[in-house]
Amino acid sequence: MSVPERRAVPSLLHVDSILTHLRGRAALQEVCRFLQAEFRHYPWVGVYRLEGETLVLEAWEGVEATEHTRIPLGKGICGQAARENRTVIVDDVSASPEYLACFLSTRSEIVVPIFAGGAVVGEIDIDSDRLAAFDASDRGFLEQVAGRLSAAVAAGAKPG
Ligand code: SME
Numbered sequence: 001m002s003v004p005e006r007r008a009v010p011s012l013l014h015v016d017s018i019l020t021h022l023r024g025r026a027a028l029q030e031v032c033r034f035l036q037a038e039f040r041h042y043p044w045v046g047v048y049r050l051e052g053e054t055l056v057l058e059a060w061e062g063v064e065a066t067e068h069t070r071i072p073l074g075k076g077i078c079g080q081a082a083r084e085n086r087t088v089i090v091d092d093v094s095a096s097p098e099y100l101a102c103f104l105s106t107r108s109e110i111v112v113p114i115f116a117g118g119a120v121v122g123e124i125d126i127d128s129d130r131l132a133a134f135d136a137s138d139r140g141f142l143e144q145v146a147g148r149l150s151a152a153v154a155a156g157a158k159p160g
Contacts, residue, residue, distance in 0.1 A: 001041035001130065002137040008144070011038060015145055024155035028059035031149065035126075036061040041134075044103065044127040049153050050082060050120055058122070058153065066102040076100035081111035082120045087139050091132040103127060110134040112142040116150040124149070 003011075011034075018030045032045045044062030048055040048071065055071040055078050073079045080098045081088040090109045093099040099109070106127040114122040124146050128134065 003141040008141045027152040032061040049122040105129040107131045114146045122153040
């Protein structure tokens with residue numbers, strides 16, 4: 001699976017439009033909803049916000065809720081991506097020592113950090129039920145989405 005340029009460009013414009021109309025958690029929720037609906041290989045899409053040493057789930061879209069709504073930085077592929085300040089793609093989660101299982105159906109995962117001022121403030125986490133669902137085009141596309149989400153993630157920290 002991949003995200004060809006002809007789909008990435010209009011999708012990024014749509015994300016921009018969401019972010020002009022919505023703020024904070026509502027914006028993150030709508031971006032998750034859009035990505036999950038638009039890309040068949042993104043069956044579960046979540047956004048975590050880094051709060052101290054813990055990743056806190058701010059918004060998600062998919063069939064099932066995850067029990068991992070708070071992930072310590074030391075745990076999981078989510079923790080790894082935040083610690084290492086980089087996108088992590090795992091083609092086969094059953095072979096990953098870092099993997100924190102959420103859904104029985106998950107076969108592969110991508111975690112993309114969201115930066116503000118050079119520091120990780122959150123991340124996009126996508127689980128797929130296919131092996132090796134994510135390639136360099138997903139990484140490139142999702143890093144561009146993540147680059148747009150830093151203000152919405154920061155706003156999520158505020159009450160209301
Ligand atoms: N699998 C993730 C945990 C979050 S769930 O996928 C929603 C991880 O290993 O960090």
